[in-house]
Amino acid sequence: MANVIGYARVSTREQNPESQERELLAAGASRVFVDRGESSRVSERPQWVACLDYLRHGDTLVMRALDRIAGSEVMAIQTIAELHDRGVNIRSLTEPEIDTTTPMGRALFGIVAVFAQLRVDTIRDNTRRGLANARAQGRIGGRPSVMTERTAEALRMRSEGRSVAHIAKVLGVGASSVSRAIAKVSM
Structure with missing residues (x-):
């Protein structure tokens, strides 16, 4: 059997959530969290x-407001989409257009979801173009x-017969970093 579940939140411990709880119960919530x-910016x-x-x-x-x-907005769209995928409807008491229990609310959510995906795709496309442009100019991203400053010293120690593990310990870096640096020079 489907339930109406309420969620209320106040930003500080000094605030009182009672008015939100009363509104949610009046809207039919059988339980209110x-x-x-x-903070609403924290998902956990x-x-x-x-x-x-x-x-x-x-x-x-049901909640008082989104x-x-x-x-x-990104977090809201993501949350609504995740709940929609789970078959959970959403209703805001102060924003009547946010009500996925109605045909208009579902349609509006669909439109919002399309624009959210467009935004994600545009950011991804712009990032790819920016990286390609940087590579074309000889810049390589990443850490x-x-x-960088220790390769010559690592090569010298390696030529003296020191192990990669020993070199890494002396230089204070990981063994894989030493191996990669030596392999790069050996190419």
């Missing part, structure tokens, strides 16, 4: 995690090697 002193809020675990296919999650469950 409440986080106190938790104790009662939010418990709420997500409690929700089942066909249930409706900002109670997500601290950014600099810890061996």
